[in-house]
Amino acid sequence: xxxxxxxxxxxxxxxxxxxxxxxxxxxxxxxxxxxxxxxxxxxxxxxxxxxxxxxxxxxxxxxxxxxxxxxxxxxxxxxxxxxxxxxxxxxxxxxxxxxxxxxxxxxxxxxxxxxxxxxxxxxxxxxxxxxxxxxxxxxxxxxxxxxxxx
Amino acid sequence: xxxxxxxxxxxxxxxxxxxxxxxxxxxxxxxxxxxxxxxxxxxxxxxxxxxxxxxxxxxxxxxxxxxxxxxxxxxxxxxxxxxxxxxxxxxxxxxxxxxxxxxxxxxxxxxxxxxxxxxxxxxxxxxxxxxxxxxxxxxxxxx
Numbered sequence: 001x002x003x004x005x006x007x008x009x010x011x012x013x014x015x016x017x018x019x020x021x022x023x024x025x026x027x028x029x030x031x032x033x034x035x036x037x038x039x040x041x042x043x044x045x046x047x048x049x050x051x052x053x054x055x056x057x058x059x060x061x062x063x064x065x066x067x068x069x070x071x072x073x074x075x076x077x078x079x080x081x082x083x084x085x086x087x088x089x090x091x092x093x094x095x096x097x098x099x100x101x102x103x104x105x106x107x108x109x110x111x112x113x114x115x116x117x118x119x120x121x122x123x124x125x126x127x128x129x130x131x132x133x134x135x136x137x138x139x140x141x142x143x144x145x146x147x148x149x150x
Numbered sequence: 151x152x153x154x155x156x157x158x159x160x161x162x163x164x165x166x167x168x169x170x171x172x173x174x175x176x177x178x179x180x181x182x183x184x185x186x187x188x189x190x191x192x193x194x195x196x197x198x199x200x201x202x203x204x205x206x207x208x209x210x211x212x213x214x215x216x217x218x219x220x221x222x223x224x225x226x227x228x229x230x231x232x233x234x235x236x237x238x239x240x241x242x243x244x245x246x247x248x249x250x251x252x253x254x255x256x257x258x259x260x261x262x263x264x265x266x267x268x269x270x271x272x273x274x275x276x277x278x279x280x281x282x283x284x285x286x287x288x289x290x291x292x293x
Contacts, residue, residue: 005237006249006293012233013253019226020258021267026220031208035223037198038213042224043191047232050184057182062189065180072173073193075166076231082163089156098157100251102164107171107247116172121242130291134248137284141255144277 036080093145097138104134168247174231175238187232191224248292252285 019039027035051059062070079099086095108131111121170190178186202210213221230250238246259278265271274282 002241003293005240006245006289009233009237009241009246009249010253010289012230012237013250013255014257015226016230016250017254017257017261018267019223019230020254021261021269022220022226023223025268026216026223027208029212029216029220030210031206033198033202033206034208034210034213037195037202037206037210038221039224039227040191040194040198042221043228044188044195044224046225047184047188047191047228051188055182055184057178057185059181059185059188061181062185065177069173069177069180070189070193072170072177073190073197075170075173076190077194077197079163079166079170082159082166086156086160086163090153090160094157095160095163098160099164099167100255102161103167103247104164104244104251106165106168107243107245110168110172111242111244116169117176118172118239119242121244126291127244130248130288133284133288133291134251137255137281137288140277140281140284144275144281147277148272148275 032084036077093142097142100138101135104131168243171231171234171238171246172243174235175243178235179239183235184232186235187228190231191228245292248289252289255285256282 023035023039026038030038083095083099086098090098108123108127110116110118112123114120174186174190177189181189234246234250259274259282261267262269262272263274
């Protein structure tokens with residue numbers, strides 16, 4: 001059952017990489033902030049349509065949700081701003097790979113302590129081995145990119 | 151030394167993504183998963199409208215002139231976030247982030263290899279294919 005969830009999440013990553021390529025093209029024409037706005041606006045419109053026909057949740061329950069959960073919107077937008085700061089200084093590849101390290105390590109820490117109300121998943125030896133392989137892969141990509149630049 | 155700060159900035163940007171997924175997973179339990187995703191894009195649009203109004207230096211009118219497939223980024227981003235909102239409460243943040251990243255890295259190598267979506271062609275080298283193998287091993291171990 002959970003293997004299906006992991007495969008679907010993997011496909012979510014696939015769509016994200018297509019998004020970076022497309023948004024790269026768009027930001028050449030529009031500018032970075034403008035591209036982010038168009039991305040969020042079209043995302044909102046598509047999801048509004050979906051909710052009108054298939055929405056089963058309760059959007060109004062947002063009033064009952066704790067404020068700290070609503071602040072998550074600043075994290076997505078914040079991610080974008082931090083990347084805009086870092087890319088001109090250390091380059092796209094270094095920025096992306098470093099962000100991935102932060103993303104993966106933070107994911108393990110959140111799981112370990114069940115932060116933000118999620119289930120606790122302990123950091124064990126197989127997670128450690130997985131992390132080492134992940135870092136090796138990122139290092140290889142980083143080296144490969146430096147070589148092609150030369 | 152100066153560069154170190156920007157590596158930290160990049161590191162924090164990744165941490166923000168993990169936290170975002172974890173929190174929206176919880177919000178999804180209260181208002182619904184699709185609704186949680188909608189909330190992010192809706193309020194994000196409000197924030198970015200303000201930001202573009204005050205700090206935008208680009209040109210939004212080009213939105214209507216570019217090829218239509220340039221405008222599909224929002225739909226793809228929506229799929230990414232919604233998948234996380236559903237998945238994270240089921241399998242946890244760690245494995246979700248690994249799966250996302252591995253999918254993202256492998257696909258971007260394929261996109262660049264073929265020069266799809268107007269990207270510059272960059273062949274998959276030995277190092278890159280080894281990286282793909284390592285990432286899949288990582289995914290299997292963590293799963």
